Amino acid sequence: MSDIDLVPLVDEGLGNSAYLLSLGDGRALAVDTSRDLRALRRTAERRGLTVAFAADTHLHADFMSGAVQLAASDGATVLASAAGEREFPHRPLQEGDEVDLGGLTLRTLATPGHTHEHISFEVLDGATTVGVFTGGSLIVGSAARTDLVSPERTEELARAQYRSLQRLARLDDHVAVWPTHGAGSFCSAPPGAERTTTVGTERATNSLLRAPDEDAFVKQLLGSLGTFPPYFLRLPELNRRGPELVSGDTMPALQPAQVRSLVAEGAVVVDVRPIQAFSEQHVPGAVSIPLRDAFATWLGWLIDADASVVIVRDADQDPAEALWQARKIGFDSIIGELAGGLPAWTAAAGATSSIPLVEADAVAGRHVLDIRQDSEFASGHVPQAEHVELGRLHSHLGDLPTGPTVVMCGHGERAMGAASLLQRSGKPDVAVLAGGPDDWAKTTGRSLEVGR
Secondary structure: OOOOOEEEEEEOOOOEEEEEEEOOOOEEEEEOOEOOOHHHHHHHHHHOOEEEEEEOOOOOOOOOEOHHHHHHHHOOEEEEEHHHOOOOOOEEEOOOOEEEOOOOEEEEEEOOOOOOOOEEEEEEEOOEEEEEEEEOOEEOOEEOOOOOOOHHHHHHHHHHHHHHHHHHOOOOOOOEEEEOEOOOOOOOOOOOOOOOEEHHHHHHHOOOOOOOOHHHHHHHHHHOOOOOOHHHHOHHHHHHHOOOOOOOOOOOEEOHHHHHHHHHOOOEEEEOOOHHHHHHOEOOOOEEOOOOOOHHHHHHHHOOOOOOEEEEOOOOOOHHHHHHHHHHOOOOOEEEEEOOHHHHHHHOOOOOEOOOEEOHHHOOOOEEEEOOOHHHHHHOEOOOOEEOOHHHHHHHHHHOOOOOEEEEOOOOHHHHHHHHHHHHOOOOOEEEEOOOHHHHHHHHOOOOEOOO
8 A cells, every 4th residue: 555644633622633645745635624724734834845735525514614724825726525516716526526636646536425515535546545535424433424404404414424435335445544523523423532444444343334224324323413513503604605714813902891891792701711710710700611622612502603702811821722713613703802811800800700619529409410411421420410411501591490509511611611601690509510420429439320
């Protein structure tokens, strides 16, 4: 097999992989890159590469494509499905179309399913297929979800996904499979650390490929689907029209008086500090979304895309990280950050709120609200705990008991986000469990309940 110089660029927060393929002459092909191009640019600069082609396998729902940005900054030719009807300059590709990369060839395969216009890209060295960029078709141990285009088309696309996977599985065993979606992505279901695979491995181990027929495949795939963030429904159209170009790594500095005025006008304060700091003191009404790998997902899930957002961070937290994570999900409504952080707020006599972090032995007598995903809750939870997924909490705020409540998740970050939403809605007596269900079981000596 050819020696392919390919660098996967893993986004741990979104659970995706973009790819940078060196073409051997100082040029490169980028595949399924997000609008946050920092990692790609560092890698390309380190290797002395210029991005000549930017390929997208489909209209992404979980991130804004970086292809338009690469076309503007690097002069890259955008390669994408003709069926996607994108409204910006690109080379539209259909089944069988080939692109000469200079020594390597990119061949287009129509693989609808994850989206209606999905394509995969075979990489050929001469007449030999050495690998295939599969996007959201064949992925490690599974296939990506088919319910993002419209509810009416979910089963139709699942059946198309079956045919696409069967087609990809006919490639030779040695052919490398380079998927976009992987563990941690809401576009796919399987756990596990592997991000790439081979056709032979998937043919032998992927349970969807081993389904006895199309009906069984559809039932298994649709049965694995969980919830997904609301921005998934708007990003495909934004990607079809073409993401706006963005630049800069800093946010405008807002004085406490300005922040108070903005909040009075409807702006939302998003506090990205660690939950211990938020617990002790925060701007009243602030929503806790710690700045970590998953920041973008929960920002887009908990905050309305049209809301004006003010960031509160610690001095040692990188403002560029918050800004680019927001931008990669099309969240361009951050209007600034609190200058000087919370110390400046309190120095200006700003009021503060708190939400206690409590240990497992303080849970007794309180209503327990578990806000993890359905599958997490079913795997083991505190007996009698109420379950509402964090992403659905907005629509359940009026249904929750009014008494003292302890919110819990796996480690505390999501629980603090939920507790901040409860406090923001007017619930006064709310606390967060420090740790998760396993910590509760260890401390109390009691067993977790399994199932829903």
